[in-house]
Amino acid sequence: MKPIICITGPTASGKSAWAVEIAKSVGGEIINADAMQVYKDLQILSARPLPSDMQGIPHHLFGHISGHVRYSTGAWLAEVQPVILDCLARDVVPILTGGTGLYFKALIDGMAQIPAISSCAMSSAQELLDVQGIDALRRKAETVDAIATKRVLGHDPQRLLRIVSVYEETGRGLSDWQSDTRPVIPKQFCRLAVVLPERQALYARINSRFEAMINNGGLEEAKAVFQAGYDESLPMMKAIGLQQFFPYLKGEASLEQAIDIAKRDTRRFAKRQFTWFRGQAKEWTSVNNHSQKKEFEANIPLEIL
Incomplete structure (x- = not known):
């Protein structure tokens, strides 16, 4: 069968664009593995791919969940398995990409079947x-x-x-x-890469990307979510870059303060992601430049027996 390619990394690391390039070269389709990009309400602030970013490559499990839903890793697993199987049945390479490490860990290492919590x-x-x-x-x-x-x-x-x-x-x-788990997709069927750019370059990219989000309607998106009156305990409301605007929308902070805090918190989030990936993705291929990406692509098999 075709290999299953998994591309992860911290926010703003360029993993989504790279996944599209791989899809174009191997005949693949993109499957979302980012907890915030599932939400309809967060097109801009979650950096969900736009049609122009997709370059004609089919994308799955993006922007299909209402913000009212308490979406979880278990819900994602239930949705992603049939998408992966459908791709393989059509002789298409599934390419999972996103920054939610727990999604990949659950897919490859397994997830406990914990009873519903009252x-x-x-x-x-x-x-x-x-x-x-x-x-x-x-x-x-x-x-x-x-x-x-x-x-x-x-x-x-x-x-x-x-x-x-x-x-x-x-x-x-x-x-x-x-501790009582089993993998959904065994590792031998996967090709795993984690994008870990140079830290300061990534932080600069985070800052500039957030400015672009503001220019492209990010503030209006946050305002729409704020006015919708969502319960602040919902998972969507934890999105970095969303919650930081609420003090401004409540009249408790200036827009400049909100933007500065959002950039700072996004950088801190990326730092936590670095720490998580270095600890939890030790078996993944680490890439941080063009030549390493090309080397990874060259080693993707056409089929896994």
Whole structure:
């Protein structure tokens, strides 16, 4: 069968454009592996490919989910598997690209079948955060599952809430559930590349790209989401570059302040992605220049037996 190509990397690293170039050369189609590019509401601020970016290459699982949906890694896995199989059945190379490392990890390493978490367990964890704060939530997470908590960098309430609520619901740690997994797509069928540009060059590109987003309607997009009145706990509302505009739209900050904070937070997000990929994608081919990309492309087999 045809190989399955996976291209990841930090935000603004150029992975989407490279994936299109590969698709043109091997007869492939692009499949989204970015958690924010699934949302209809975030065309600009998620840097979702425009028709001009696609260059006639079919793209799948982009901009098809309402912001009201609590989309998850499990939901993505359920959607991506039939798309991959359809490509292979048509003798087309599936090319997955995006910056959500957990999507690729779930696809290649497997994902635990954790039972649905009740509203009672989620409310209990949320109450701890609301009443005692993020430090208390982390201490609780460390108590119930030190292994999973160690993987959480900095203050990440969403992931800490998940750790605590899973334990409250099931009596088992999240890491215990995650140890009982099997791959969806075995690694031997995949060709894996992570784009890791020089750090300062990437930060400069992030700044200039965000300026372009503003010029192309990013602020108007954020305003539309703000006026729609979405629940701020929804996954879409965590998008870097979206939430940073809300203080400006509430009259609590200037536009210049909002833009500066959005750029800063995007750079910080890219730094966290670097850390994650270096720790979790050690078996992937690391590329950071044109010659390394061409070497990776040259080693893509026409078929995997």
